[in-house]
Amino acid sequence: MTGVAQPTPEQVRAAAEALKSAVDRHLAAVERRQGESDPAVFAAYDELASLAEAYDELLYDVYDEVTPFEVPDRSEAEEYLGPDNPDAVTVLIRRDYLVKDSLTLLDHARRADAESGEPGELGGEGIETTSAALAVLFDVYDPDEIAQRAEEIGLETGDSTLWVTAIEQAEPGEWLDAPFDEVDPQSVIYRFETSTAYEDDIEAMEQDLR
Template identity: 35%
Template sequence: MTTPPHDIERLQSALDELTDALEAHLQACLARTGETDPAVISAYSALRNAADRYDNLLYDVTDEVTPWEFPEDPADPEFEADDAAPAQVGVLVRRDYEIDDTDSLLGAGREAYSELYPRDPAESAVADVSHPGRALYQMLHAYGVDGLDERAEDSGLRPRGGTVWVQALAPGDDETLTTEPFAVADEELLVYRVDEVIHTDDDLG
C-alpha cells in the first residue's frame, strides 16, 4: 500500500503539532503554580486536541490507531467572551476532592485548629476535629479556599477537578450572596470559564 505524498505531509504536520504540544505541556507542568494553573490547563487542552487530531488522521490515512483514549469531557475546558463589559461580576468557584486518607485529613484539621487557637491544648484539637467535615471546616477557617487547595494532597484529599466561572451579575444579584449564592449561575451571562477535569485510571476503564 502506497500512501500519497499529500497524506504523508498531512500526517507529518499533525505529528509536528503533537510533538510541539507535548513540549509545551511539559514546560507548563514544570512551571506550574498550583492544582488549577491556567497555563497547565491550556497546555493540557492543546495537547489533547493535537493528539486527537493525529489519532484521527492516522486512522483515516493508514487504518492504524494509537494506544490513546479520549474520554469525552462534559464541556469545553475554557471559554471567554471577548466583548463582555459588565458593570458587576461574580466569581463562582467549585473544587472537587476525593477523601483518600481520613487520618491525614483529621491530622491536617487538628493542625489548622492549633494554628487558630495556639493557646488551647492538643486535646482540644482532637476533641473538636473528630470527623472529616470538621477537619475541612477548620482548614477553610485557617487557610481559606486557596490554602485548602494548596494543602489538599498532603491532607489526604485527592483533587478531582474544578471549575471557575466569571459572569455578569444582574441588578439585585448581589443580594443573593448569602441566601442563594449559586442560584445566579447563568451560562448566557458568562464572561469567562475554565474547567479542570482530572481523570483517574478508574474513569478511563
C-alpha cells in the same frame, strides 16, 4: 464511475507526516505560551485540528480505518453573549477533593483549631468526624491554602473549574440563600479547568509514543 480521483496511499502518508509536524508546532507554541489567550497557541490548535481531520478522512477513504481522536468544533461551543462592559462580575469556583487519609485530616484539624487562638466550641479533642474536621480546616484556612496544602492535610485534589461571568448588580444578601442557581454559561467571560483526566490522556499518549 464518478470520474473523481480516489486518494492514494502516498497522500495518506503525506497527511500523516504533516500531522506529526503540526503536533510538534502545537507543542512548541504551548511551551512558549504567553498567557491563557495566546493567539499562537490558538493558531497552532486550529492547524492541528484541520490536519488531523484531513488525515482521518484520507485514512478512511484509502484503508477504511479511523483514528481514535475527536477534535471539538469551536463553532458549536457556547459563545459569550454577555455585555462587553459589564457593571458587575462574579467568580464561581468548584474544587473537588477525595478524603484520602481521615486520620491525618483529623490530626491537622485538631492542631489547627488549637493553634488558631480562637478554638471552636468542640475543642481540639472534640473533633471526631471528617465533617467536623473539614469545617474546622475551612474555618482556619482560606480555600486557596486548602488547595495548596491538600496532600499535607489528608486530601487528594480532584477536578476543578473557575468561571468569571458577567452578572446584574445584586442587592447585599440577595442571592446568599441560593448562590449557584442562576449561572448562565453564555455569560462566562473566562473559565479555567484542571482535571486528572487531562493528565491521564497525556500519560496514555506518552506510553503510545514509546
